[in-house]
Amino acid sequence: MCAAGGTFGTLRVVWPFVGRVRELEDVMSALTSGNGAALVGPAGVGKTRLTDEVVARLERSGLAVRRCCATVATSAIPFGAMAAMLPADLRTANPLGRAVEHLLSEQPPLVIVVDDAHLLDDASIALLHHVIRHGHARVLVTSRPGERMELWQEGLLRRCPLGDLSRAESDLLLERALGDPVDTRSASLLWSASAGNPLYLRELVVFGRAVGALRADDGIWSWHGPIELGGRLAELVQSNLGRLEPSHRHALELLAYSEPVELDLLAALVCEEALDDLETRGLIRVVPSGRRTVVRLGDPLYGSLLRATCPTLRARAHQRALATALEATGARRREDLMRIATWRLDGGSPTSVTLLAEAAEQAWAAQDVTLAERLCRAAVEAGGLSRVGHVFGQVLMHGHEPSQAEATLADVMAGPLSAEDLSHLAATRAMNLHFGLGDADTAAATLDAADTPGLPADVHDWLQVVRVILDAQHHHVATVLERSYRPVAPHLSVHMRRTRALCLLHAGRYREVAREITAYEALEDPAGPDDGALRMHCFALAFAGRLAEAEALALTMYDRPFDDLAFTGATSLYSVLSFCARMRGNGTQALRMAREGSPKSRTGPLIFDAIALANLAVAAAISGDTTLAQQSLARAEKARRPAWRLTGTTVSVTRSWVLASTGDIRAAADTAMAAANECAELGAHGSEAMALHDAARYGVDTSTRLTALTTTMDDPMTRAYASHATALAHAAPTALETTATDFQRIGATLYAAEALAAATRLHRTQGNARAASQASARQALLMRDFDGVHTPVLHAGDLTHLTRRQTEVAHLATSGLTNQQIAGRLHTSKRTVDNHLHAIYGVLGVTGRDELRAVLGPSRTS
Template structure:
């Protein structure tokens, strides 16, 4: 994984007779031997004669010990000069034109005699060397001569990046892995594949790495290794001496440290030796030189081995050293407080509070909680309680946040403190599973205690924020109409940022997408500028409405890039608000016609929402998972997602239209061939969206009605919405509905053009497929073929999506709408009686329509019908 370039380089070297060797170099555990094995397999498959040897410390004690098994029998090596020449001659004889590839693992351990002999064999053209070398390991002059020269090619393997590790884990585990889990495993392993493997095995054995049928996820804060991993790391850290061990232990507890601090506990040459051994890393930042451990796992192993009293002494000494320098750097109070707290379980309350502020503004919520919980109760203030409640909220600990914030509200002294608590508390209530009315009531209670017009207006802004989150965008936008476009007053920041977060979301939901994009960009820029003054979430959370707005504006590629970047930031911050980035990215990919990618994002969102019991996000996500599974033909997975959705408490309003929660049910019905029932579900869902003012959500649902055979019924309303809203996506949807209603091939192709322009690949494929069917019906084979090719190009980008329109348009070109509907129901195994009941027809009428469909399609059984229509055939009936 991730070594394609190096493998190609070996292939090129093996075919170049001027090259005598290929060396794979790198640190222990980066995959040198794995790459070399792949090279050996390619060489053998290509007809090269292959030999293998493994060097080791034990073999190095015996001359030629590592390669003795490769030497020809009967050669006298008493005289090395004559003997080596004889070996070269014997190995070169009878090879025809294929060189012998000799793989030597751990070449740095090779004894001098073996190295000299191999060099002669290479120079004679008898062998081509393939070797692995661990960087940082000493080796003798003979091995240096073996690996030197222009005829030997060297590649240096680095660690894998996060993206490659995500691919590797998904390939190894058989399902996608949550991005936070990938981040945790990448950070812990440092990209080292050996360490990664042991971390994964340990987490699996401990039950900390689990999957839910869609995605693998690591339990929060749990990462177990294996005994082998501890042994490998422990062996790497041995032999450094007492002074060197002290430096390593100090770094494990306090890294990164100034170089002067490391040299205060050990001589400079000792620190230099640690760097030379690859155990520590020295970095230069302007005039400051810092030291840290070379790998994060070194710290884990070292910390586990430090006795309690020694740990205490190291931490307190380092705190004293930093204080003696005056603790001048910005982060010094945070470091000192953390060290003293870890050493003694307490610290000066004022220091703890200062440190917590620094931790909170660097978005290290777990550290902020640890520091604030250590503050004695009589030293807490309304501000510290609000900050603690906010940190709990960011971690998804809703009940803990409410407990702290309710107390802060009771103890608030004056209107400004009441306002500050209300802003945080209402947000926490809104995200938890408390009724929306409870959050609104808390805001009203604060409003009743505040008389200052400026502060009362901030609570009205907060109410507007809440109403949009609660699924009432028009009401919320009314309250946010006069929200200033900018803010610099520190006292206004928290309320303004909340309003500025939700205003673009509300604008996007009612179809004012251009305004939404402008507002979201402005809010993000302001948040970045004032981040250290605000008690609001990470600035990347301002990207959430931008993803929604860009998608509804018909700019999915930009939405994708924006959302993925924001999600990466929020994963590092470990903020629960990232769940909504995943929700909206899943929606973006669904609207783009990429069900596999959409399902991946929604699976991530579902896993996270379950972890934090966030039902507001879980409801649309489960519906989306069901819809994706249905269009992928995985009906059982769709049923599982819908079953979980049905077990959730009665729905509270949410950011997205409640109607979108019916998508999964509708697409499962469609996959079963029950198109009429699917349309009924979607029409009811669209009415729900219309009542709450979700114009873009209504358009999404009505477009699906059109795709499932109800274009004539919804084309007019979609046209109205397109005129009332801006952006390019909604007009493309309306154009598609009108073209489907007219069933006109040229109009369908123009609709395909419009859909392709807004990145709606599945709609493009469906429109072109319908055009091909219409041309075929009109006996225009060339035009039909051209439209079919156009459809195939778009369909190739749709990740195997299977929709009724896409799968059946060509096959049922000659069928009427009723014949098509009955044929689809029959194809998935419904009996004529069941079809008659579902469509309110007589059985005889159903059979007549089915008979005509059979004749037009040239089939005689329902299994043949299923294959023709691209459906799962019904199970065969038992015999006898």
């Protein structure tokens, strides 16, 4: 995808060749069935790296390859670029003929490869024309678009365009090059900054590692701080910008401080001809955005370079001009106040407290935490603490500074305020006290003190809503659920519905969660279900056994801009994705997701942090990393607060997984039962069912309690839990095999494999060797797709393994293919397939395909 490596000081990043499959095949096809190809793309897109791969293939096939590179220096010299492959003396009456004659003396067939063909001199172009037209050689050239395109415009070469990397390709390239995964935020940042250009991406990584901005922590690479230019990267970006006329630089600098910006706004500040020229050169892009037309820089790194090289006074003047121009339009859009306030601050012009406060509220509503904090701090410095206190408190809490948030809110509330303003601040302070500091009693007292007679009805209702929100973490689920139905002002009912959905989730009434969230659409809320509600829906789907739906919904949110996720608790999404990966037996993916979602701050834990750390402990336990599991559990215990009783049950359920990973099954069973009882006392039946199932897996008979829970928890996962516990309690291997099918149907293959492992042992104990062999084979086939999973219930030594080839044959046989078709698929003989099937039947104790399908189940192989 890009050049083979990059260096910065003593660091080196070696870049593998990944992706570009279609482009590679197109070029090879053009070289093997035609005159050749022209690989066309902008600078840094990976033309040379792809050409390297093509040349390697050609040479492995025995073809003679002659390669050269055109440069600016050789562009004015006849045959300058191709001098190395031509005789030293071409001073004849017919130098072109002499050059062709020399090339024909090469061992045929010959392939000529020219890098940067847009810089070729005329004589070299004439030589390539001649050899292509007369079939003397095949030719591969690389070129930038829009320059010296005669070779393919005339149909002599097949034009093969090469574009930028997709996000998936960029992520894969980063992981292969660095050896470990890159966290989602950093991968998104690097892809956006490089605009999918592999050369820029490589230089960003090289520079980032050199200065310490890109570093690994717990096996995950992360970028720290803003993207800055330096080293060779700055030179490359400057080279692509080229020499700029003053009017062009003026336009680009304005855009660097404002993109994306409305075309009309930018056109009011620069001449139209400059914009036309810049668009033609690809230095800016004019794109539709809803009903507007906006302008962006051709590459995000242009903005970094322009801002870094723009003199301070000129930069401030640019931003004042932008603010004035936007104010002249009326600043009608929601984000306009945020932009004006930011430009005023950066431009050094006077900014009113009113503007800062309104802009801070808009930034907070838009989930831009960083900007909201900056605007709040500016307002406080200007003496406007009372105007932004309610926003500033929330910003500080979400920034893992709940103690500072409490101090700030206390200061604001000590000032002269109306009862209404005091109530709004009290609500914010109570949430910080509860969710940030874990102080339920003081939070409740704060609300009580603010709820004075004479408050407007909607303010009183808001205080009631906040009480219910706080109680949902502290009191019995049924009690809070009943209170969530109390009538409140229509615009506040969305908060009651979200709390109600949370209670239903804790209660294990997963279908009702979905119905409650769907009811958002009936409210007068144009935004529809908020992210908090959708995250609860993800959990409800996952815990109910609808894993594929849970993953699909989580991934749609996971792919949103990282700032949005950070604002709304992205840890929940990582927990859902980690849970689903765990259920599928993919321990490596589960641990990766859990690590990404784990809190990076070691101070000021929030309620989400306890969930994330507990999730990390389970993922580490199932992956066999007992040290990380114990450390994460200890951090989760430390982060846990008495006020977070419902969330605390997640930590309690986690303990048994960690103990089991150390081999202490008896303690794991006792701990799982204690967690189940804790959950039952709070009405958290969803977590209770999970804990009871864990206890059953470790040898405790919990079948009666789990069966009773299925009367109110009508979901596939809980029913499978109950069936599993019942089959284990009755030592019924056939029932365990049926349970394994139930788990497999919903995608929980980890538990399916565990059920089959238990069935195998029971069949052997009961003297049924054939049934034991069949159950063990099913388990082995399920675990064939597992990755990095360790549980005490699974014992690899008990498996009756088929060989890899026998496994392939068995899967193909159960898919309905004939022996001849299987032989064709595996590129072997029918007789070999016959022998494999005979051996498989003997191992499993079956007599034909029907019994094989009954034992193994239908194959997923098409």
